Each structure stands twice: as structure tokens, then as C-alpha cells.
Amino acid sequence: MIEADLAVTGIAELATPTGTTPRSGSDLGRLHIVPDAAIAARSGVIVFVGTERDYRQTVTLIPGAQCIDAQRGTVLPGFVDAHTHLAFAGWREREFDERLRGATYSEIAARGGGILTTVTATRAASEEQLVELTRARLDAMLRLGTTTVEVKSGYGLTVEDELKQLRAVETAAKGHPVEVVPTFLGAHTIPAEHRADRRRWIDILTRDLLPTVAGQRLAEYADAFVDAHALTPDEARRVLGAAREHGLGVRLHADQLHDDGATALAAELGAASADHLEFASDAGLEALARAGSCGVLLPVATFFTRVATAPPGRRLVQAGVPVVVATDFNPGTCPMESMPLAVAFACVGGGLSVDEAITAATLNAACALGRGSRTGSLEVGKRADLVVLAVPNRYHLAYRMGLAPLAHVVARGQSVGAGSR
Ligand code: NIG
């Protein structure tokens, strides 16, 4: 018999991608579906996935084990949010209203607002305040079914404030059920005090910050924002090239508002992912597919910035790029932390099928964060990160847009709270 300390039974449908590598093309939507299922774990690791009938014959619960009745609900892997900026202070609701009245994101950035508004607020916040804000947001995301999350810096933009932001993320993550993957985004934009001499900020990033961040293991990845109001492709190449030399993986905010050639740059740099991609060229996407980099859709940000294009979901699938769906949670372009809503938008706006979007929000996202062998699918040997949805099948996840009918969330084999039912 297989011994378990956690089981979920009474599952009408269990749906999961399989494997440890990212799925693309016609494989993206290939899920393993088990009707009338059960799943069991021991010490945070999955030990059984199959039909409830087999479960009854092969699994025994050890004393003190927890058994969750899914009440004919649906079980999916916990969501992996592979792109967030959640460690910020201050909101930007007034800039949002200005945009509703006609200003564009780029116009606000050009006059020193946008990212720099949040930089001012984040510099003014203490490290302790950032820890509290970050923890509260991790709690909220967990309630929405996110069990692994990537978190970027990029709102400090001085040596001290970038390190403060990354340390706050590290402290907030300690002991939290959500696994946090930190990314250094000192290359988010050029801070106001260096706009007259941009090179100076790039020098600080490459010579001072990157060695410290890597040396203190404050980040696993480095990211850069290529845009007319942020970094040029050459500046990003310099920063991310240095990041690689320091042993960090790289990712890139690419072609979000215009075609800047940044998708091809991500491919050239062997990036783990290129993110946004609304204005990526066909050649850029083909290069990305050849490089084996993931393409991260941030469909709520696409909608929220009101750019004149749809999230390029089908284009990525057709190009053979492994698709990831993430929130982009940040105060400017996506003040929203719900993976269920991002999945719904990836389907309705980006043209993914529900099954494709599920793979993109779980296994592919885990792979994009270097976690493909640990989480992202429900298979024996992987971490017991899962959600129980109070709906009879997986389609409701996208169909009931943003409702997130979460009955239970399990992270590392621990039931960490039920949603509304
Ligand atoms: O992913 N594009 C750059 N960075 C964020 C927005 C950050 C902000 O506006 O504060 C994004 O959309």
C-alpha cells in the first residue's frame, strides 16, 4: 500500500498537463484527464494520481492525515504566475483615470510618470513596509490558487533601493506557502537622475548591482524593459549579457507597445522567456521558437493598457513557441493578481483553448521559471500544489470569467485555506 498524509477524493474531473518540459504547438492543449479521480501526497510530494477506485485499493492514510472531499469538483495543478511586479508601494489609480480620459501609457511615461511614480513611492517605503505589502499580496494570490510566483524588483532604481526591494521579497517569502522566484529588474527604466547620462545607470547596473545581487543570491533571473521610454535594445543586451556572466538566467519585457526588435534579442540572449510580445514580428517569434524560449502572454495587461492589438496567443502557438500565461500584477498596467482571470483573458482575448491555457498557466509557467521538474503538473514525484474548483469540469475556469470558484488550495501538500463555495 502507498502511505499518504493528504488525500483529495470525490473529484469529478482531474486535469493536468504532464512532463517536465514546456509544451508547444499541438501538444500545448494535450491534458491528462481523469474522471472520478483521487490524488494523494506524503510530506508535500504527490504519491498517487488516478481513479478513486484505484485509490481505494492502493492508498492508505497514515494517522493524522487530512482528507479533502472535493464534492464533485475539479482539480488542477496550482497556478504558476511567471511574471509579477508585486513588491511595490502605492497605487496609480489617478493615472488610470487619466488614461480613461485619453492619455496613453507612453505619454504618462514621457512626462516622468508611470513606472517613475511607483519608484518614488517604493523608495519612500521602508523595507519592513515592503515586506508587509509583499506578504499580504502573496496571501491574496494563494487564495486565488497561485502556488508559485515570480517577483521582479525594478521600483527602487538606486543601488540601495533595488537591494531593499529584493531583500523584502526574500524576507516575505521565508516560510510562506507560495514559492517565490525573484528576478532583478534594475533595467526597468532609466531613473530620472540619470536621464542626462543614461550610460551611468547602465554602468551601475552592470558593475555594482549585478555582482551584488548575484553574490548575495537575491535573484535567479535578470529582466529588462525594452521600450522608447525605458532601455534601448543595446542597453538591454549589455545588462542581460552581464547578468548571464554572473550566472543569472534572463527574461525580457519585449515588444509590449511597439516592435522594438526585442523578441529577437530575447532569442539571441537565450532568454528563459520573452514577455508581452503584443507587437512582436513573425521573424521575432520564429527566432524565439528556435531558441527554445517561452513566450509569456500577459492578457490582462494588454486589455488594461488598451493597446490596439490582442494578446498574441494563437500567433505563439502557430510559431511553435511554448506559451505561458501570467498576470503581470503591477500598479500601472495590471493592478490585478488573479490567475483565473488571466486564464480567461488568454482564452477570450488571446484565442487559446481552455486546455491550452491550463498548460500555459501551470506546466509551461513552471518550466519558464526553471521549476518544471518540481511543480506545474499533477504527477507522482512532483510537489503537491493543487487547486480544487467548485465546478464540475475545467472549462468553467475560463467560462465563468474571473469568478475563480476555488474551494481549496493545497501548497506543498498543505491545505492552505478554502475559497468561497
Ligand atoms: O510589465 N512594461 C513594463 N513594466 C510593467 C509595467 C510597470 C508599471 O507600469 O509600473 C509591465 O507592464
Ligand code: FE
Ligand atoms: Fe511586467
